[in-house]
Amino acid sequence: MPESSTAHQSASLDAIDLDGLDIKLLVLDIDGTIAGHSNQINEQVLKAIRSAQAKGIQVAIATGRMYCSALRFHQAVNSTLPLLAYQGAWIQDPATDKIYQHLPVSRSTAEQLLDYFESEALRSLLSVHFYINDQLYVREITSETKIYAQRSGIQPQPVGDLRNTLNDEPTKILALSDDTAIIDQLWGSLRKQYTPAELYLTKSVATFFEATHPAVNKGAAVRYLAEDLLGLQAHNVMAIGDNFNDVEMLEYAGLGVAMGNAPPEVQALAQWVAPTVEQDGAAAAIETFML
Known part of the structure; x- marks a missing residue:
């Protein structure tokens, strides 16, 4: 220690x-x-x-x-x-x-976050996870997603465009990157875009950026x-x-x-x-x- x-x-x-x-x-x-x-x-x-x-x-x-x-x-x-x-x-x-x-994230906020994560500057750098009805939905199975799924003991469901999942609101949205500087960048940037009354933003590990309902x-x-x-x-x-x-x-x-x-x-x-x-x-x- x-x-x-x-x-x-x-x-x-x-x-x-x-x-x-x-x-x-x-x-x-x-x-x-x-x-x-x-x-x-x-x-x-x-x-x-x-x-x-x-x-x-x-x-x-x-x-x-x-x-x-x-x-x-x-x-x-x-x-x-x-x-x-x-x-x-x-x-x-x-x-x-x-x-x-x-308490899920609103559909409109989920779409806004997805637009941001899939921007030209970020799309190739992030794995994005949507959690809906205690299931994990992803655009595709990336190496980060494989490691996450193995530790979590769950089976992610690749769906292509994550907008297709938004008939239901996501409980949580997670962006993963092996580059911790990218996660820090997300945290800094999105905390300027969303107030605590609009979205709860946090990091659970250095490579995970997480967003949930503001009351959560x-x-x-x-x-x-x-x-x-x-x-x-x-x-x-x-x-x-x-x-x-x-x-x-x-x-x-x-x-x-x-x-x-x-x-x-x-x-x-x-x-x-x-x-x-x-x-x-x-x-x-x-x-x-x-x-």
Whole structure:
């Protein structure tokens, strides 16, 4: 772990009002938080989660992944709560199949984004994904899409012109590029074109640019789960995440923990920085604050 993370850990621990916390809900991101290169949850992390549950703490998953892709992680941690998928745009209880929330991107906005992504300057540089009814639609299967599909465990459907899919509104729109400078360019440019009241824009990893309905982010989803469904408050929530799409969740939670592999800007917003995902940092956080 970098020295700066160690320093942040100890300094933050001293600053946290542990007496003011009463953690009853633990919310976990998946990729980069509980699942690293192996795309599985290590036993050390599972053991810590089970120990927290044995103390009566409920566990939820909040992810940018598709609902169908996140389901195995939800099952692995034995969550009894609704699953917060697509940054919270899709909230569904696997036990009952009840969908509590679905906030898609408007058809007109989806068309505008597609026009931009398929402009002459960008078309050959990006793979564009439309997520509709928990299915993934793409113009064509690119190398980036193949890697994404393998990790996600889903089968993308190539349709040529993505406008043909817009009889239904997309839950999320994702642009992928191996060139992180292109993703940074998209983020900078589109944040000037769309206000937060028009579209929620984020990065979940350095090569993913994501767009969802403006009311969608993990913070809003966790607040809904905690306050509206469980009758809890922010001081009852601990959240662990590793990237820009976790920021709102970390800021909402009474205790927001960033992973040691998180970008420095995300670490700076957290109250505590855990070791990296490959060092089972989520387990360290759970053991430090819950066990």
